[in-house]
Amino acid sequence: MKLFLNMLLLLAISNLYSQNSIQGTVTDANTNESLAFVNIYFSDIEKGTTSDENGNFIFENLPSGNHNIVFSIIGYKTRSFQITIPTTEKISISLMPSAIEMESIIISTPFHKLQSENVMKVEQKTVKDLKANGATTLSEGITNIAGVESVTTGVSIGKPVIRGLSSNRVLVYTQGVRLENQQFGDEHGLGINDAGIESVEIIKGPASLLYGSDALGGVLYLNPERFASNNSSSGDLNLNYFSNTNGYNTNAGYKASENNFKFIFRGSLAEHADYKTNDYRVTNTRFREQDFKAGVGYQGDTFKTEFRYNVNNSKLGIAEDIGIQSTNKTPLLPYQNVTNHVLSSKSTVFFNNSKLDINLGFLYNDRKEFEEHHEHEDEEDEEDHEEEDDILEAALHMKLKTANYDVKYSLPQLGKFETIVGVQGMNQVNTNYGEEQLIPDATTNDFGVLATSHIHFKKVDIQLGARYDNRNIDVVSGIQRDFNSFNGAFGVKTNLFNNITARVNLATGFRAPNLSELTSDGSHEGTNRYEIGNPDLTSEQNFQTDVALEFKNEHVELFVNGFYNTINNYIFLSPNGDFVDDDPVFLYLQDDAKLYGGEIGFHLHPHPLDWLHLETSFETVTGKQDNNSYLPLIPANSLTNVIRLEFEKPWLKNGYAFVKLRSTFRQNNVSAFETTTNGYNLLSAGLGGSFSVFKNELAITVSGSNLTNKTYINHLSRLKPDGIFNMGRNINVGLSYSL
Known part of the structure; x- marks a missing residue:
């Protein structure tokens, strides 16, 4: 290399x-x-x-x-x-x-085109817009995108769900490299702070052609903020306050570019107390997060390169029941202490009519979990927890080191053909240091080769490609497995009429079983179950058909997306009726499954009232095994209605106000070990804009979520089995000052 x-x-x-x-x-x-x-x-x-x-x-x-x-x-x-x-x-x-x-x-697809030119439908939202709606964390913010939800443990821990698929079936990319941080666990969050992230992109459907194993359900692609334009510099200070958790999120950044060299850095700190419902605070949902991002780059006329580094430390309380009622922000036992390091380099060599892209990454995840000890059970000991990391030994301590590479060559354009070929790979080592062992020491190696083309005809665009992957897993205990897969994709986009665009995409994807599914044998902290892995599991393989219709003119937008996804050898957990130390025993099993549904959206900004926006979206997904049993963790159907106003004044820039009503319907289609969930309505509202203060721009946002203080439980909440409500009313005030 x-x-x-x-x-x-x-x-x-x-x-x-x-x-x-x-x-x-x-x-x-x-x-x-x-x-x-x-x-x-x-x-x-x-x-x-x-x-x-x-x-x-x-x-x-x-x-x-x-x-x-x-x-x-x-x-x-x-x-x-x-x-x-x-x-x-x-x-x-x-x-x-x-x-x-x-x-x-759109950065997450290989040809870097506008969405209107893309064959594959990709959703994109800026983090600024997500925060304007009052999102406390990044994982909460992405739930504002149709077809995307989050499996949550309180406020601090959330995992993306794309059209009913989550965990290792959804791949997360940050800084241009795949995020690897023990993401197989339900109670393991993203470990990424939204500060320093410019936008998020969602590929809803199998993206194994582009990203390999684990992109069977889709991709969450996080775009870091751009460097400063040439020969310019800027800085900013940001502060957000959240009334419900008595919490704050603050960050500051600076970037500059001169003579082809550029740099950027941003630091952030967030602290939140236990979140509050209408009746109580949910004990130990408090957390503290520190994050630092930095980057340096060089750009010449035939070569550009950049290096980025992100370190994130999170101390996350794990909620078990309703106990101590306080607004302290230091987590109680049990809690996680997780540090993520992401080092990436992204380089491009430009030739006369082609280019070579080289992305390299190294990720180091240091995960510690501290459990309850009898000597710390009294409430008066709560203030002593700040020093417990130095006193206690971590019950669970894992270090995951991942090196990956992604090399793509864009061939010279031949007539109507744009073509990219590439290789991708990963070396991953998991090592245990704690007294308990969730998954064993193991080494994983991936290798994949791909080719994809975008073909431009007069009225039709076609994208197709093929890929081969190999994954080798070598476990210290003696288990050694090889998984191989061929995958392909075909898509077509055409304008049926002047303002109507149609897209049809057919794609296959795969996911090799992870270490937890293959080797688990013990109680899983936070889930209250004893899990037994299955070393004979085979790869999941899926085929999805996706159809999208979009009508757009100057004042009206309408889209209809539908999908049908069949998954062979779907891996799932099922209780066998036994108990170990009062925990029910769950086994990893396989069965064929299918998921189907879609999204419908409408956006009206009528003439001459161009400042008025009326938006409606509906999303639905159903997941079943071949025996007609429902799959677990399938989001309930939901309907979102938004009224948004945009305005400008001589003294106000980018002014806006909105009112949103999100209606989530009752979820009756549940798996054998889930319970049904009642429907609910959540009302949100907000406003914001920018002013000139001391010749610099000050942006102010005020938003409120769950304004009626509704007591409800989301079907994807991991606190649901204990009957614990989701967050009540929250008022968010945000300030951003440009330097």
């Missing part, structure tokens, strides 16, 4: 002297007036600028070849097209006024 990288650097250096530049002007398509502050961005080069007061812009030090350039600004329809560099022609681009929100480039 070192020799390979040295060869790439030589190739880059040999091309450093091909200096290319372009310039142009942006105007309004109706009035022909110049447009200032238009965002102009090369998606594959990751280089951007803005137009000046006269609508002019210039780029320098650009690599030769065909590159996508994107023009976007609020109030106008986003435009994207391909440009061949070098060129001596000046670019003249006109943008059409539109009330539709401007589009962004």
